[in-house]
Amino acid sequence: MEIKSFQEFYAEDFSHCYGCGTNNERGYHIKTYWDGNETVSKFKPKPYHTALPGYVYGGLLASLIDCHSTGTGSAALYGNLPDEEKGEYYPRCVTASLKVDFLKPTPIDCELELRGKIKELKGRKVIVEVDLFAKGEICVKGEVVVLQVPDDWRPK
Amino acid sequence: MEIKSFQEFYAEDFSHCYGCGTNNERGYHIKTYWDGNETVSKFKPKPYHTALPGYVYGGLLASLIDCHSTGTGSAALYGNLPDEEKGEYYPRCVTASLKVDFLKPTPIDCELELRGKIKELKGRKVIVEVDLFAKGEICVKGEVVVLQVPDDWRPK
Numbered sequence: 001m002e003i004k005s006f007q008e009f010y011a012e013d014f015s016h017c018y019g020c021g022t023n024n025e026r027g028y029h030i031k032t033y034w035d036g037n038e039t040v041s042k043f044k045p046k047p048y049h050t051a052l053p054g055y056v057y058g059g060l061l062a063s064l065i066d067c068h069s070t071g072t073g074s075a076a077l078y079g080n081l082p083d084e085e086k087g088e089y090y091p092r093c094v095t096a097s098l099k100v101d102f103l104k105p106t107p108i109d110c111e112l113e114l115r116g117k118i119k120e121l122k123g124r125k126v127i128v129e130v131d132l133f134a135k136g137e138i139c140v141k142g143e144v145v146v147l148q149v150p151d152d153w154r155p156k
Numbered sequence: 157m158e159i160k161s162f163q164e165f166y167a168e169d170f171s172h173c174y175g176c177g178t179n180n181e182r183g184y185h186i187k188t189y190w191d192g193n194e195t196v197s198k199f200k201p202k203p204y205h206t207a208l209p210g211y212v213y214g215g216l217l218a219s220l221i222d223c224h225s226t227g228t229g230s231a232a233l234y235g236n237l238p239d240e241e242k243g244e245y246y247p248r249c250v251t252a253s254l255k256v257d258f259l260k261p262t263p264i265d266c267e268l269e270l271r272g273k274i275k276e277l278k279g280r281k282v283i284v285e286v287d288l289f290a291k292g293e294i295c296v297k298g299e300v301v302v303l304q305v306p307d308d309w310r311p312k
Binding site for chain 1: 261309
């Protein structure tokens, strides 16, 4: 049985994100999964996603951390629901704040791995800590505050 | 006389950034200019740069703030050089940390304007504050720490 990514549990009208939307033909299609208590996404940058030659563009790294975190928030909020409230779709989160520390240049010639931990879950807010690895080394750290979108934004 | 953007003063080998490199055919080509003591970039998102339908993807907004800030840092460091050390190219900066607060959803159907201020310039480090406007309203605020790249990274 194929395991679906968090993003495949977003409602159709909430699946247009350039970073992770399954309905965005031009986007990055970031996919996130549970791995024990952590969440994992993997992504292979394209050769043109350069900062300085040989290294990944920081805006892409921030984008990966962003969508990894909204996905993690969605999955955490869903997991926290009582069984009788669990529906077909995950709650959808948006980002309130994004903090990214670039510890070292991230090489572009390899698959990147993002690992997330839930630092706090309170009401509609989730704080996610993310480490981004290339070739086994942490290159970037992120802390992201995500919020469940209001009910009246939900697709009918 | 056409005024050149900061990014057009980067050395050729430092012009491959996906966000702002003049030599990156696939990239965003962000261009930044002085406006008094502030710096300005303008950018029209593509229809596919969506978060939720109608709004701009946060990863793109973070990317714009990132490159606006490295550009602002470069121009500020160049402006700070004694005249006899001013060469053909601006010093090139990379991002050490990026903090972005999404105050409200950013509409996608308009040109975005980023305005930057130099909060601190000390040695090789510049801290840049950025406000991102859509339709005259601040939607996103950023604070970015950028560092001049080491001399031994400079293209020969």
